[in-house]
Amino acid sequence: MTDREWVANAIRVLEADANRSADTHLHVFPLPASWGIDLYLKDESVHPTGSLKHRLARSLLLYGLVNGNISADTVLIEASSGSTAVSEAYFARMLGLEFVTVVPRKTSREKVELIEFYGGRCHFVDTPSAIYTEAERLAAECHGYYLDQFTYAERATDWRGNNNIAESVFEQMRLERYPVPEWIVVGAGTGGTSATFGRYIRYRRYETRLAVVDPENSSFFGAWETGALDYATGMPSRIEGIGRPRCEPSFLPHVIDDMFVVPDAASMAAIRVLRERTGHWAGGSTGTNLWGAFTVIERMLRAGQRGSVVTLLCDGGERYQHTYYDDAWLTENGLHTAEYIAAMENFLSTGRLSG
Incomplete structure (x- = not known):
């Protein structure tokens, strides 16, 4: 087999894997019907290797x-x-x-x-x-x-479509009550996912806004806020898969509509609320996303808006049995979740997450 033939076969093998895998599910998170707001979680944990990656x-x-x-x-x-x-x-x-x-x-x-x-x-x-x-x-x-x-x-993924995650979300939303989301909420690990969503939204001329949530110690929020793409905290993130000690080359701040920092303890609390309310067992980055989704939904409620919000379930919780789901590990790392669990329970009954 020549090198060119090997490469052609390798591409066929990768494409066949994609073809074998049905698209990932879009779950509904239960919210009060009176709100007129629908929250969806794109479940990337069902990929063959169990994550968005x-x-x-x-x-x-x-x-x-x-x-x-x-x-x-x-x-x-x-x-x-x-x-x-x-x-x-x-x-x-x-x-x-x-x-x-x-x-x-x-x-x-x-x-x-x-x-x-x-x-x-x-x-x-x-x-x-x-x-x-x-x-x-x-x-x-x-x-x-x-x-x-x-x-x-950010450059390896075709932002125009070809079954990227953004195209998949909008296609799955097509028959929903509010088919064009008001907000997409994602975290940033490389910046590739936010770049794909941001570009696709603009390319398809949707009015959807993109919010990116960043964990403690990460550099992405600082880069977005200041415009300094060399921004660095030099500190590791405790939320695996998102947050970086430096702003990465794939991060594109200009395609993002809003960005905010989520406390690590809030991320840990959110995955517990997710499991209690839906049965889904997810990793810490999903908790960051869910807290971010609740934040933008609170804003929508205050503004009297209706519509849909989509975020990601990035990977399964079984990978974190000895860390994020271990109470001793949380205590050792100074992560106290009770306050944030109470805030989310209050939010899900009153629509108020903060104050």
């Missing part, structure tokens, strides 16, 4: 293949906090390629085990900000290809 990983590998950077003997290298690496390991094994990811040592044990389950190898660093240079070093050392999710996320 399944879409990104496929796009990153396709991007490398069509650009001539991946061949039959290429070693794939990544810098990842977990879920992207899980999905990339899955696709690398599918193509028969070696995969190594540089991972902060604090990454959950469940994610490390999943990466290894799919045949990937974890290369640990003690300082989260060191993942970039270490990934570059490893790629140069083995003449491999650095997938570099933080740079290529």
Whole structure:
């Protein structure tokens, strides 16, 4: 098989995987009927690798293949906090390629085990900000290809459609009471998801607004607020999958309509409220999204608006049994959820989340 033939077959294999997987579900979160507002959660946990990053990983590998950077003997290298690496390991094994990811040592044990389950190898660093240079070093050392999710996320996904997550949401909303959402609420890990939604909304000329929620210590909010794309806190996020110590190249602040910071304890509280109210067991980034969705819904209620809001269920809670769902871990990390659970219970009965 020639190199060109191998690449063509690899692309076919990745496309076949996408074709086999039915689109992800759009769940309704129960809100009081009198509000005239509908909240939906796009459930990305049902992908074969269990998270939103399944879409990104496929796009990153396709991007490398069509650009001539991946061949039959290429070693794939990544810098990842977990879920992207899980999905990339899955696709690398599918193509028969070696995969190594540089991972902060604090990454959950469940994610490390999943990466290894799919045949990937974890290369640990003690300082989260060191993942970039270490990934570059490893790629140069083995003449491999650095997938570099933080740079290529926004360009590897076709924002015009082709079944990206934005097109999927709007197609699924087509028969709903309010088919064009008032708000889409997402977090930022690479910035790729917010870039895809923001571009697609503008391309299709929807009036939908995009809100991005950022966890504590992350740099994205500071970059959006100041316009400084080199903004950096140098501090790691406790919410795996979102929040970064520096503003990443894939983050596009100008496609975002509003942005705000969500306390980490609120994210932890929100996943408990989600599980109690819906039975869905999700990771911390989903909690950040849900608190953000409640925030924009409170604004809508105050303004007398009706309509729909869509956010993401990013991954399943089983990956965080020993962290986010462990009361001892929460206490050890100073995350006290009672105040925020009470605020959300009050919101779901009165429509008031704050004050």
